[in-house]
Structures are given as C-alpha cells and as structure tokens.
Amino acid sequence: MRSVLLFAVTLFLTSIASAQRIEVTIPSAKPLTGHLILVISRKDTPEPRMQMEETYDSAQGFGVDVEGLAPGTPIVIDDKTPGYPRRSLADLDAGDYTVQAVFNVYEQFHLASGKTLWLPPDKGEGQHWNRKPGNPYNAPVKLHIDPRSSATLKLTLDKVIPPIAGTDEDPAVIAAKAGNAKWLRYTRFRSEKLSKFWGRDMYLGAWVLLPPGFNEHPDAHYPLIVYQDHFHAGFASPLPWVTTPPEDAEGRSGYRNVAAYKFFQDWTAGRLPRVLLLYVQSPNPYYDDSYDVDSANVGPYGSAINEELIPAIERKYRGLGQGWARATYGGSTGGWESLATQIFYPEMYNGTYTACPDPVDFHAYQNIDLYNDDNAFVRRGDFGEMPIAADRKPDGTIIGMVGDEYRYERVLGTHTRSTEQWAIWQAVFSPAGPDGYPKDVIDPTTGAIDKSTVKYWHDHYDLTAILQRDWASLGPKLEGKLHLAVGDGDTYFLNNAVHLLQTALDGTRNPHSDATFQYGPRMPHCYTGGPAEYTLEENRDTWPQRVIPQMVDHMLRTAPKGADTKSWRY
Numbered sequence: 001m002r003s004v005l006l007f008a009v010t011l012f013l014t015s016i017a018s019a020q021r022i023e024v025t026i027p028s029a030k031p032l033t034g035h036l037i038l039v040i041s042r043k044d045t046p047e048p049r050m051q052m053e054e055t056y057d058s059a060q061g062f063g064v065d066v067e068g069l070a071p072g073t074p075i076v077i078d079d080k081t082p083g084y085p086r087r088s089l090a091d092l093d094a095g096d097y098t099v100q101a102v103f104n105v106y107e108q109f110h111l112a113s114g115k116t117l118w119l120p121p122d123k124g125e126g127q128h129w130n131r132k133p134g135n136p137y138n139a140p141v142k143l144h145i146d147p148r149s150s151a152t153l154k155l156t157l158d159k160v161i162p163p164i165a166g167t168d169e170d171p172a173v174i175a176a177k178a179g180n181a182k183w184l185r186y187t188r189f190r191s192e193k194l195s196k197f198w199g200r201d202m203y204l205g206a207w208v209l210l211p212p213g214f215n216e217h218p219d220a221h222y223p224l225i226v227y228q229d230h231f232h233a234g235f236a237s238p239l240p241w242v243t244t245p246p247e248d249a250e251g252r253s254g255y256r257n258v259a260a261y262k263f264f265q266d267w268t269a270g271r272l273p274r275v276l277l278l279y280v281q282s283p284n285p286y287y288d289d290s291y292d293v294d295s296a297n298v299g300p301y302g303s304a305i306n307e308e309l310i311p312a313i314e315r316k317y318r319g320l321g322q323g324w325a326r327a328t329y330g331g332s333t334g335g336w337e338s339l340a341t342q343i344f345y346p347e348m349y350n351g352t353y354t355a356c357p358d359p360v361d362f363h364a365y366q367n368i369d370l371y372n373d374d375n376a377f378v379r380r381g382d383f384g385e386m387p388i389a390a391d392r393k394p395d396g397t398i399i400g401m402v403g404d405e406y407r408y409e410r411v412l413g414t415h416t417r418s419t420e421q422w423a424i425w426q427a428v429f430s431p432a433g434p435d436g437y438p439k440d441v442i443d444p445t446t447g448a449i450d451k452s453t454v455k456y457w458h459d460h461y462d463l464t465a466i467l468q469r470d471w472a473s474l475g476p477k478l479e480g481k482l483h484l485a486v487g488d489g490d491t492y493f494l495n496n497a498v499h500l501l502q503t504a505l506d507g508t509r510n511p512h513s514d515a516t517f518q519y520g521p522r523m524p525h526c527y528t529g530g531p532a533e534y535t536l537e538e539n540r541d542t543w544p545q546r547v548i549p550q551m552v553d554h555m556l557r558t559a560p561k562g563a564d565t566k567s568w569r570y
Contacts, residue, residue: 487523
C-alpha cells in the first residue's frame with residue numbers, strides 16, 4: 001500500500017512539474033497595469049480575439065490581472081490561470097490551435113469619493129477590449145498545445161490597436177460624409193457632473209437628426225425624441241442613417257440597409273412628424289453604455305444627460321424644451337433606460353415605448369430571484385441541484401448558464417471590470433465596496449447572493465418596486481405614458497420581469513395604471529411589438545416609423561393650453 005501511495009504522489013508531482021505554460025511579453029518602457037486576455041481557437045477566422053462569447057460556442061480564453069508589471073517581465077498562463085469555457089489550461093485537448101492575446105490597458109481614476117481605481121477607459125471604440133485603441137496584441141499564431149508537455153510557449157504582443165480618429169468609425173468623419181451634413185449633427189459634450197465624479201474630463205456623444213425644413217423655418221421649435229441604445233459610432237434609431245439605395249439587398253445586413261434607406265426616405269420626405277431625434281452615446285470605464293441613471297459607481301449619468309446635455313441640445317437646435325414635448329424609446333439596455341428615464345423623470349418626458357428591457361423586477365433578474373434564491377448559479381433541493389440557466393433559444397433550448405457566464409466575465413476582468421453584462425448591472429445598481437469597486441451582489445466564484453446589497457438594489461433600481469412604493473405620486477404623472485413589448489421567448493428570460501411588472505401595475509388604484517403591454521409568442525430578444533403578421537425583423541426595422549407618430553399624437557392630445565403645437569407642423 002505504501003509503495004502504491006508513493007507512486008501516486010510521484011505521478012502527481014511529475015504532472016505538476018511538467019504542466020505546460022504560456023509566457024506573454026509586452027514591449028514597454030514603463031510598468032504595466034491592466035488585464036491580459038489570451039484566446040485559443042480551432043478556427044482561423046475571425047481573429048481569436050473576436051471569438052470570445054458567453055455561450056458554450058465560445059473560443060477558449062484565459063485572463064490574468066497585471067499590476068505594476070516591470071518592463072520585459074512575462075505574464076504567465078498556466079494550469080492555475082482561470083479559464084472559460086474550460087476551467088484550466090490542463091483541461092485542453094492536445095492539438096494545434098490558433099492563439100492570440102490582447103492586453104487591456106488600465107488607467108488610474110482619482111474619484112471625487114477619494115478612491116483611486118484602475119479601470120479600462122473608453123477610447124472611442126465603445127468599451128471593447130478587443131478593439132480598444134492603445135491595447136497591445138499579437139497577430140494570430142499557430143501553436144501546438146499539450147497540457148502534459150513541459151515546453152514553455154512564448155508570445156510577444158508586438159502590435160498596438162490604432163486610434164479611431166480619422167477612420168470610418170470616427171463620428172467627425174461620419175458626420176462629414178456626403179448626404180449626412182444636411183441632416184446629422186454630432187456633439188462631443190463635456191459633462192461637468194461626470195468630470196467631477198471621475199476626476200478627469202468626461203464626455204457624452206450626441207447625434208441629432210434634424211427634421212426636413214429645419215433651415216428653411218428658423219422660427220420653428222421642435223419636440224425632442226430620445227432613442228436609447230448601446231454604443232454605435234454613428235447615428236442610430238435603431239436603424240443607421242443610409243442615404244443611398246444599398247447595392248446589396250441580400251442577407252440580414254442587406255435587408256437592414258434597405259430598411260434604413262426606407263427610413264431615410266420617410267424622414268426626408270416629411271412622411272414622419274417633424275421632431276428632433278437624439279441618440280446619446282455614454283460609454284464609460286465599466287461598459288459601452290451608462291444605463292442613463294445616477295449610480296454610485298458609474299457616476300451621475302442620469303443628471304448629466306437630462307440636466308446638462310438635453311437642455312444644451314434643445315437650446316442649440318431649437319427644441320421646445322418642455323416635458324409635454326419629449327418622449328423616449330429603446331430596446332434591451334435601451335429598453336431599461338427608456339423606462340427608467342420615464343420613471344425617474346416623470347414630468348420631463350411624455351411617454352416611453354420600451355422593448356425587451358433588461359430586468360425591471362429583481363424577482364426575475366434574468367432567471368434568478370434575487371429576493372428568494374440563496375445562490376445565483378444553482379438551485380438546491382434536499383438531494384439534488386440544478387444549474388440556473390441564463391440564455392436560451394426561443395424554443396427553450398438552453399445555450400448558457402449563469403455560473404459559466406460569470407466565469408466568462410472573470411476571464412475578461414475582475415472587480416466588475418469585464419465590461420460585460422453581469423458586471424455593468426453590478427456597477428450601476430450596487431453601492432461602492434470598501435475598496436472603491438462595486439460591491440458584489442453575487443459572489444463571482446460561489447454564486448452566493450448578498451442580501452444586504454440586494455436591499456440597496458431594491459430601494460434604488462428595482463423599477464417595479466419603485467412604482468409600487470411611489471405610485472401615489474408617480475401614478476398621476478405616468479398616465480398614458482408607459483408602453484412595453486417583449487418576446488415570450490426572450491433569449492435572456494427578460495419577459496418574466498415584464499409580466500411581474502404588468503401584474504403589479506394591474507393592481508394599482510388611484511389611478512389605475514393604463515400602461516400597455518404586448519407579448520410576442522416565441523419571439524426572442526429584441527422584439528419591439530407591432531403587427532403579428534410581421535416578422536421580428538420587419539417590426540424592429542420599422543419601429544421608428546411606428547412609434548414616432550404615436551408619440552407625437554400623444555403630445556398633441558396632452559399639450560397644455562397655449563403650447564406651441566404649430567410652428568413645427570409645417
């Protein structure tokens with residue numbers, strides 16, 4: 001028995017000693033702080049750095065935090081480095097792979113709170129580590145990886161992602177293109193509130209689509225409609241601004257360009273109400289979008305947008321500047337933003353058309369009940385347990401689990417710095433922790449739910465709870481203003497929270513809520529409502545043509561006596 005045990009220990013120690021490792025070197029003249037992401041793929045295209053995703057179909061990734069790394073010192077990936085989908089380098093099958101690494105450079109932010117944090121700044125790319133200007137990376141290389149080998153594999157990140165300025169992704173270049181200058185205006189707006197919070201100059205981007213006749217009618221003043229969405233380099237409605245007939249009408253992108261050109265035709269021909277259409281860019285150190293609310297970690301984006309930016313836009317482009325003459329719409333992240341904006345600024349806006357919103361009730365935080373579940377990764381019975389699903393297809397097929405998605409985000413960054421979905425919710429909704437980073441609502445390793453943090457979320461950002469708590473004051477201000485749509489096969493189970501919201505609003509009194517809800521049977525994420533005979537894409541790509549007239553009709557019905565309802569209706 002003793003000899004068998006000795007043999008097993010010797011075999012174990014030998015396997016540890018011979019475990020393969022990968023060393024990554026970054027040419028630099030100064031110490032490095034940031035996060036290395038190494039991606040391993042069986043496919044050559046697209047580049048491995050573009051193949052990481054939260055579902056089971058992701059390329060393999062490994063992530064390493066780096067702080068004050070001396071120049072020339074290699075960063076090591078070994079069998080202890082956290083990975084996704086496989087947990088460890090030791091779990092990989094021996095074989096030939098395409099390998100690429102990116103180093104996400106962090107900068108110091110000296111917050112008004114007195115805390116100093118290392119975070120990835122947005123560099124105009126919309127907070128994407130794999131496309132961020134200034135990030136070192138290497139061209140994809142072929143490597144033979146064998147976890148049982150003692151060989152050390154080496155990579156050098158000898159390339160740097162170039163700046164966006166002057167490229168087709170530069171808003172200044174986009175705005176100057178032929179066909180755009182007459183209709184589109186871009187503003188890079190420095191926010192005093194955000195700059196004070198972050199301890200450095202912070203900017204919002206604003207795309208304004210002008211109505212036909214804007215220059216010819218200098219005395220006209222216009223309603224403002226705000227479209228809410230993720231980061232896009234150019235204007236979005238959600239359709240891009242396409243001023244010429246697309247050459248290729250085939251496939252999804254071709255169909256979308258055809259729809260975008262149809263929107264251009266409808267807008268410029270005056271077939272839609274003459275309004276200012278505003279799309280706001282708010283990328284930040286945690287995500288490509290701010291969620292447009294004031295947050296302990298992300299900053300006062302709600303105040304910056306609604307109290308600084310929008311008044312400035314209305315002054316510059318002759319907005320009416322009154323609550324009856326504003327409305328908002330958006331889907332997904334933008335859906336949550338549009339609903340939250342209407343709730344938190346009930347008299348500043350006169351309606352929201354909200355589609356497939358992020359969780360509006362934390363009893364259904366995707367597929368997690370933050371109030372009654374003890375763990376976000378698994379539900380346990382007396383003898384068994386079931387992993388909690390996160391993503392699905394409309395037919396119910398599960399394609400992602402919550403615990404796996406947290407491992408995916410751990411590969412991309414720690415301390416809520418993955419710049420992905422679970423991280424930004426935590427960054428927006430949580431209080432700051434003792435170290436200055438967002439306090440964990442879910443333990444990223446075990447899945448345990450922190451009920452004290454949940455209480456903070458409930459009081460500040462659970463939209464259903466806020467409506468129930470404050471209905472006596474909010475209800476009269478929201479009459480005729482709430483319109484929601486979601487697919488009942490939503491990819492992220494977001495329909496469940498919308499149903500809970502409807503149940504809560506159906507039970508209101510004095511006044512009884514008149515909010516409208518539309519559910520799309522078996523429709524996935526990004527369902528926007530609309531005629532049942534249309535496809536998801538047809539409804540989504542005609543969304544502005546459907547909702548803008550409805551918004552304006554409501555404005556005209558509710559305009560106060562003496563309001564300007566004529567100067568812009570030429």
